[in-house]
Amino acid sequence: MTPLKWWQTAVFYQIYPRSFADGNGDGIGDFKGITEKLDYLANLGVDALWLSPHFPSPNWDCGYDISDYCDAAPEYGTLNDFKTFLDESHKRNMRVILDLVLNHTSDEHEWFVESRSSRDNPKVDWYVWADTPPNNWQSCFDGDAWTYAPERNQYYYHYFMKQQPDLNWHSPEVKEAMWQAIRFWLDLGVDGYRLDALGTIFEDPNLTPHTVPMNLAELRHFSDLAKTPEEIKLRDQYWHDMFKNQWAQGGLHELMKELRTIMDEYEGDRMLVGEDENIDYMGDGKDELHLVFNFALMKTGGITPEHIRKNQAERLKRLSELSAEAGWPCNTLGNHDNSRIHTRFGDKLHDAELARLHTALILTLRGTPFLYNGEEIGMTDYMLTDISQVKDTMGTWYYHALVNDLKVDPREAMARTAEMTRDKNRTPMHWSNNPNAGFSPAGVSPWLPVNPNYQDGVNVKDQTESPYSLLNYYKRLLKVRKNSPALIHGEYIRVHETAADYFAFLRVSEEQKVLVILNFSNRPYHLNFSDIKECKAHKLHSLFTSAEISPKDQEIKEVRLSPFEVYIGELQSVHA
Numbered sequence: 001m002t003p004l005k006w007w008q009t010a011v012f013y014q015i016y017p018r019s020f021a022d023g024n025g026d027g028i029g030d031f032k033g034i035t036e037k038l039d040y041l042a043n044l045g046v047d048a049l050w051l052s053p054h055f056p057s058p059n060w061d062c063g064y065d066i067s068d069y070c071d072a073a074p075e076y077g078t079l080n081d082f083k084t085f086l087d088e089s090h091k092r093n094m095r096v097i098l099d100l101v102l103n104h105t106s107d108e109h110e111w112f113v114e115s116r117s118s119r120d121n122p123k124v125d126w127y128v129w130a131d132t133p134p135n136n137w138q139s140c141f142d143g144d145a146w147t148y149a150p151e152r153n154q155y156y157y158h159y160f161m162k163q164q165p166d167l168n169w170h171s172p173e174v175k176e177a178m179w180q181a182i183r184f185w186l187d188l189g190v191d192g193y194r195l196d197a198l199g200t201i202f203e204d205p206n207l208t209p210h211t212v213p214m215n216l217a218e219l220r221h222f223s224d225l226a227k228t229p230e231e232i233k234l235r236d237q238y239w240h241d242m243f244k245n246q247w248a249q250g251g252l253h254e255l256m257k258e259l260r261t262i263m264d265e266y267e268g269d270r271m272l273v274g275e276d277e278n279i280d281y282m283g284d285g286k287d288e289l290h291l292v293f294n295f296a297l298m299k300t301g302g303i304t305p306e307h308i309r310k311n312q313a314e315r316l317k318r319l320s321e322l323s324a325e326a327g328w329p330c331n332t333l334g335n336h337d338n339s340r341i342h343t344r345f346g347d348k349l350h351d352a353e354l355a356r357l358h359t360a361l362i363l364t365l366r367g368t369p370f371l372y373n374g375e376e377i378g379m380t381d382y383m384l385t386d387i388s389q390v391k392d393t394m395g396t397w398y399y400h401a402l403v404n405d406l407k408v409d410p411r412e413a414m415a416r417t418a419e420m421t422r423d424k425n426r427t428p429m430h431w432s433n434n435p436n437a438g439f440s441p442a443g444v445s446p447w448l449p450v451n452p453n454y455q456d457g458v459n460v461k462d463q464t465e466s467p468y469s470l471l472n473y474y475k476r477l478l479k480v481r482k483n484s485p486a487l488i489h490g491e492y493i494r495v496h497e498t499a500a501d502y503f504a505f506l507r508v509s510e511e512q513k514v515l516v517i518l519n520f521s522n523r524p525y526h527l528n529f530s531d532i533k534e535c536k537a538h539k540l541h542s543l544f545t546s547a548e549i550s551p552k553d554q555e556i557k558e559v560r561l562s563p564f565e566v567y568i569g570e571l572q573s574v575h576a
Contacts, residue, residue: 006095007192007271007290008328009488010047011363011478012370016336017054017076018062018447019428020373022440028447029428029439031077031085038088040460044376044471045478048095050194052336054082058108060163060393061141062426064099064196065106069181086189097271098185100193102178103200104164111177112165116149116156126174127165128157128203135209137246138216142397145246159200159246161393169201169255179262192263192271195289199276201252204245212242217401221408224416248278256281256288273330279318285326291368298333303345303358305503305520309494312505316366316492329367333358334375340425341372343381350522352378353564356473356546357518360566363481364516366492366507374429376474377463381424382451387414389449395421427451430459473546480544480568486512487568495532501525502561506534506571513571515540515559522563530557540569 015034023032031054041049053063056073063073072082089096105112115123133146133155139162146155147162156165167174182193212219219238226235256272260283263270273291274281281289297303297311319327334341342355355378362369384390387399395417402413418424428446432438437454438461440446451458463469481487490507501521507514513534519525529535540554547562554560554569561567 004489005269005271005290007048007269007273008368010095010368011045011481012048012050012097012368013041013044013046014050014052014335014370014372016052016373016426018052019426019439021429021431022444022446025441025444026075027440027444028075030075031072031081035081035085035088038085038092038094042092042094043475045475045482046094046371048097048191049089050097050370051099053099053101058106058163060106060161062392062422064101064160065104065108065164066101067106067108067110069105069178070184083188090189095191097192097194097273098190099196100182101196102167102169103197104158104160104166107163107165116151119152119154123173125168125171128168129154130157131155134207135245137207137210138242140216140243141394143216143401157203159197159203161397163393166200166203169251175255175258179258182259182262186263186266186270190270191268192273192290195272195274195276198252198274198281199248199278200246201255202249204249208245210242210245212238214238216242217398217405220398220420221402221406221416224419252281253283253288257283260288279315279322279327282322282327285322291328291330293370294329294331294367297331298338298344302347303333303354303361303520305499305501305518308361308503309497312365312492313494329365330370331362331365331367332370332372333362334372334425335370336372336426337422338425339381340379341375342378343425350564352470354520355470356566357520357564359474360477360516360518360546360568361503363477364487364507364568366490376471377430377460378458378470379427379430380451380453380458382427382449383415383418383424384421384449385414385418387417390417390421390423391448392421392423392426395423423448430454432459432461433457477544477566484512484514484543484568484570485509486514486570490514493534495529496527502527504529506532508534513538514543515567515569515571517559517561517565517567517569519561519563519565519567524563525559525561527559527561528557529559535571537574538571539574541572542567542569544568 018029020029021033021037023030054072054076055066056068056071057063057065072079086096111123111126114121115126131154137145139145139158141161148155158165223235226232271290274289276292277295281292294315300307341358342351345358346354390396399413399417402408403410427448428439428450430437433455435442437450463471486507486509490509493506496504502519504517535556538556542552546566
């Protein structure tokens with residue numbers, strides 16, 4: 001077998017720096033705070049860190065509007081503070097990848113300031129300009145996608161908010177400037193990049209208008225109210241049709257090939273993972289991206305065995321067409337843009353049990369897992385109650401559009417805003433049951449309100465001291481994964497494919513065979529796997545179980561499963 005790369009064996013952990021750890025007591029997370037928590041992360045058992053944007057930014061989009069690609073945001077610290085964080089991470093054998101925003105800059109970036117200044121500026125074509133709005137395209141954040149700049153008497157295009165003008169990647173100068181910025185961080189020793197909003201880099205060259213009979217605010221409101229199957233189908237169609245000419249256009253594959261060539265110049269297997277689920281962006285598996293996310297797994301109202309089986313069958317088949325070594329999966333159920341797993345996939349009755357099942361799913365499926373900070377202690381969405389608390393500009397725009405344009409009652413508008421804003425899943429990390437959850441000192445107001453459920457055991461300190469906590473569950477599960485070759489690189493084999501309530505599968509490598517069973521129901525089971533080819537003449541030795549009482553060894557013909565149990569057993573030959 002070809003030796004695996006580090007990014008194939010690693011478990012990634014996303015750090016949202018503004019909300020992770022406040023090291024200087026100003027209410028905002030920073031490099032000092034992150035560095036102080038590296039031992040925690042190493043003890044948790046993760047192998048790589050994805051750092052959300054840490055660059056200078058006016059923060060119209062929480063750092064995804066970058067004003068300087070080659071520096072650190074002052075609120076997070078200095079460039080030397082970043083280097084310390086990077087060095088200390090590497091000392092603990094944890095790799096670090098950065099968020100790379102290719103599609104756009106901040107409107108305060110010096111490139112845009114120059115481009116906007118006049119039509120005679122050397123950077124005149126570094127962004128996408130038009131004399132008049134050429135179509136009815138919408139920004140996915142705040143309405144019209146074309147904004148007037150009086151300095152040039154022209155309009156510039158922005159797929160995101162107006163403070164995030166799109167770069168013109170048809171310009172060789174833009175490309176070279178961005179490649180230099182990418183090399184800057186690679187030269188410092190970062191291990192790769194997560195590519196933000198990959199599909200938005202190029203637009204339909206014909207500038208074809210969309211055909212949806214409403215604007216963005218009206219579509220969001222229609223989506224809020226959609227209830228019937230017909231309305232939901234129409235909602236999905238409208239979202240697709242509104243943005244189909246602004247997404248996944250020609251030129252991306254050639255651009256990714258250029259970027260991959262740069263990555264391959266560096267030692268250490270530097271890697272690229274795209275914020276996209278399209279496997280086509282992996283090229284032949286060796287010439288474009290290393291990974292794309294399996295977002296299809298999380299695009300569902302509830303995680304069910306049927307949904308998982310269908311997802312894996314489609315995903316792994318498509319990846320296998322690349323090559324056995326290069327078609328590597330990448331799984332996640334949450335990130336900074338989506339509701340927290342505990343909230344999104346809970347049922348309000350068995351949330352704690354389901355959270356454990358969902359974690360085990362991500363850590364046992366074939367491929368590289370990505371976790372989001374705070375999930376390991378069961379953090380939940382926190383619904384804000386006043387528009388003054390909202391920091392997500394997309395949320396404040398939607399609130400005012402509802403109230404002022406669509407004449408929605410302010411109380412209903414706030415409830416809708418609290419649901420849609422990403423602030424709900426970006427609140428500060430809970431480190432203890434002290435004031436501000438230990439994120440910031442008492443008396444300091446954190447940049448976002450802290451979810452008060454930190455006082456109810458949803459914090460690191462309390463869970464560290466409780467052997468049956470979710471945090472210690474994560475640690476045990478991550479340790480089992482790390483010590484199980486089959487879970488790291490074994491093949492995925494489907495078993496019991498018609499079971500409605502539980503999901504069972506094998507992971508098989510040369511060294512080991514492992515059976516994984518996830519019981520998504522509140523009923524116990526006695527299961528028989530003796531007719532499975534790989535299981536015959538074997539017994540099961542338990543590697544991990546979430547059940548309070550479970551035998552160390554089980555017969556393959558009668559595997560006892562408790563309600564909501566996660567069971568991982570190693571197949572051992574009865575003749576050994």
